[in-house]
Amino acid sequence: MAYPYRHEKEVRLMSEAFGDPAARTIEGWRARGGYQGIARALEIGRDATVADVKASGLRGRGGAGFPTGVKWSFMPKDGTRPHYLLCNADESEPGTFKDREIIRWTPHQLIEGCLVGAYAIGASHCYIYLRGEFFEATQVLAKALEEAYAAGLAGKDILGSGVEIDVTLHVGAGAYICGEETGLMSSLEGRRGEPRIKPPFPAAVGVFGMPTTINNVETLAAAAHVARHGGEWYRQWGTEKSTGTKLFCVSGHVNRPGNYELPLGFPLMELIEDVCGGMRNGAALKAVIPGGSSVPIMDAGECVSCELCYEGVEAAGSMLGCASVVVMDETADIVKQVRRMADFYAHESCGQCTPCREGTSWAARILRRIEDGRGTEDDLDTLMQISEQMTGTTICVLSDSLAAPIISSIQKFRNDYLALIRRGERVGAA
Numbered sequence: 457m458a459y460p461y462r463h464e465k466e467v468r469l470m471s472e473a474f475g476d477p478a479a480r481t482i483e484g485w486r487a488r489g490g491y492q493g494i495a496r497a498l499e500i501g502r503d504a505t506v507a508d509v510k511a512s513g514l515r516g517r518g519g520a521g522f523p524t525g526v527k528w529s530f531m532p533k534d535g536t537r538p539h540y541l542l543c544n545a546d547e548s549e550p551g552t553f554k555d556r557e558i559i560r561w562t563p564h565q566l567i568e569g570c571l572v573g574a575y576a577i578g579a580s581h582c583y584i585y586l587r588g589e590f591f592e593a594t595q596v597l598a599k600a601l602e603e604a605y606a607a608g609l610a611g612k613d614i615l616g617s618g619v620e621i622d623v624t625l626h627v628g629a630g631a632y633i634c635g636e637e638t639g640l641m642s643s644l645e646g647r648r649g650e651p652r653i654k655p656p657f658p659a660a661v662g663v664f665g666m667p668t669t670i671n672n673v674e675t676l677a678a679a680a681h682v683a684r685h686g687g688e689w690y691r692q693w694g695t696e697k698s699t700g701t702k703l704f705c706v707s708g709h710v711n712r713p714g715n716y717e718l719p720l721g722f723p724l725m726e727l728i729e730d731v732c733g734g735m736r737n738g739a740a741l742k743a744v745i746p747g748g749s750s751v752p753i754m755d756a757g758e759c760v761s762c763e764l765c766y767e768g769v770e771a772a773g774s775m776l777g778c779a780s781v782v783v784m785d786e787t788a789d790i791v792k793q794v795r796r797m798a799d800f801y802a803h804e805s806c807g808q809c810t811p812c813r814e815g816t817s818w819a820a821r822i823l824r825r826i827e828d829g830r831g832t833e834d835d836l837d838t839l840m841q842i843s844e845q846m847t848g849t850t851i852c853v854l855s856d857s858l859a860a861p862i863i864s865s866i867q868k869f870r871n872d873y874l875a876l877i878r879r880g881e882r883v884g885a886a
C-alpha cells in the first residue's frame with residue numbers, strides 16, 4: 457500500500473501534502489499556497505485574525521477541545537509585558553501519531569500556524585516544544601526554520617510588515633507529563649516537568665512569568681488555513697459545535713490503520729468499516745477508545761450510532777480527546793489493556809499529588825493481580841474507590857485520565873474481570 461493511503465471520503469486540508477517530499481521545502485510549500493495565511497493575517501490585523509479564528513469555531517486539537525479564538529482573546533492587550541506562544545509538539549498520548557506527521561511532511565504548515573498564532577496574541581516569540589524521540593521531525597523542522605528565517609518569514613520584519621516573531625525549536629526529553637501545558641512550561645524554563653496549580657492561568661502568568669498561550673500542533677496547522685481562507689470557509693465542514701476537519705489516528709484491529717483527515721461528525725462505524733477497510737479478519741467489534749488512552753472505553757453498542765465530534769462522542773458516553781481511535785475486536789483482553797494503561801500512568805505520574813502518585817501504582821498492582829488470576833470481587837470495589845478518589849482531586853488531570861478507563865471498563869466489561877477472578881478461584885480451589 458502506497459503511503460499515504462488516501463480514502464475518497466477524506467477532506468485533506470492539513471494532510472494533502474503528506475507523502476510529498478517537495479512540500480517540506482519552502483518553495484514547495486509556497487507553491488501550494490503556503491504562507492498566504494500569515495500574509496492575510498498581517499493585512500487584516502490582530503483583532504480581525506482573532507475574530508476570524510473565533511468565527512471559524514476551531515477547537516483545540518490537543519485534547520480538551522477549548523475554542524482556540526476564545527483562548528487567544530484571553531491574552532492581555534496592554535502590551536506592557538512580553539507575550540509567548542508555546543506550540544505543544546510533545547505528542548505523548550498513547551495511540552496518537554498525527555502531530556509528528558504534520559511536522560515531518562509539512563513543517564512550514566506548522567511554522568505558518570505558529571506565526572499566525574503568535575501574531576494574533578501579540579507574541580514576538582514562539583517556542584515549539586518537540587518530543588525528543590522525534591528525530592526525523594527535529595531535523596526536518598530545524599531545516600524548515602532556517603529556510604523561513606532566510607526568506608524573511610520569521611524573525612524581524614516578517615514579509616516587510618515591521619512585525620517581529622522569532623520561532624525557536626526546543627527538544628524535550630520524552631516525558632508524558634511535559635505534554636501537559638503547565639508541565640511543558642516548567643520544562644521549557646529548565647525545571648522538572650511538573651504541572652502547576654491553576655489559577656493563575658497561563659494567559660495571566662505563563663512561561664517565564666509572562667502571558668502565554670499554549671496550542672497543539674494540529675490546532676496551529678488548522679489556524680493557518682483559517683487565516684488564509686477566513687472563518688466562514690472553515691465552517692463548511694463539521695457540525696455546528698465541532699467545525700472543520702480533524703486528523704483521526706486509527707490503530708488496533710482494523711485492516712487499514714493510519715491517519716485519516718475527516719470532517720468532524722463523521723460516523724465512527726463508517727470510519728471503521730469503510731475508511732479503515734473493516735475489522736481485521738472479519739472479527740466482531742468489542743470496544744473502542746475514541747480519544748487516546750485518557751477517555752472512557754466504549755462498548756460495541758455505544759459505537760453503533762456514534763458521530764465523531766466533541767458532542768457526538770460525549771453523547772455516546774466518552775470523549776473525543778485528541779481523536780486517537782483505538783479499535784479492539786472480540787479477541788482483545790480488556791483487563792490487560794487497562795492494566796497496561798495503569799502501568800503507563802503510574803510510570804508517567806510526576807508524583808506531586810498523593811491520589812495520583814499512590815493511586816496509579818496501587819491500581820496497576822491490583823489490575824496485575826486480577827490479570828494473573830489472583831484477584832477477588834472486592835478488588836473491583838477497591839479499584840472503583842481509588843478511581844473516584846483520583847478524579848478531580850489533583851493538580852493536573854493525569855490521574856483522572858487513568859480513572860476514566862478503569863471506571864468505564866469495570867462498568868461495561870465487568871464480566872471480563874469476573875472471568876479472570878473466577879478462573880483464578882477455580883485454579884486456587886483445585
Ligand SMILES: Cc1cc2nc3c(=O)[nH]c(=O)nc-3n(C[C@H](O)[C@H](O)[C@H](O)COP(=O)(O)O)c2cc1C
Nearest residue numbers: 516517518519544546547548635636637671672675
Ligand atoms: C498528562 C497530559 C498530557 C498532555 N499531552 C499533550 C500533548 O502531548 N500534546 C498536546 O497538544 N496536548 C497535550 N495535553 C493537553 C495540553 O495540556 C493542552 O491542553 C493543549 O496543548 C492545549 O492546546 P489546544 O488548545 O490547541 O488543544 C496533555 C494534557 C495532559 C493532562
Ligand code: SF4
Nearest residue numbers: 806807808809812850
Ligand atoms: S496529577 Fe499526577 S501527574 Fe498531574 S501533577 Fe499531580 S502527581 Fe503530577
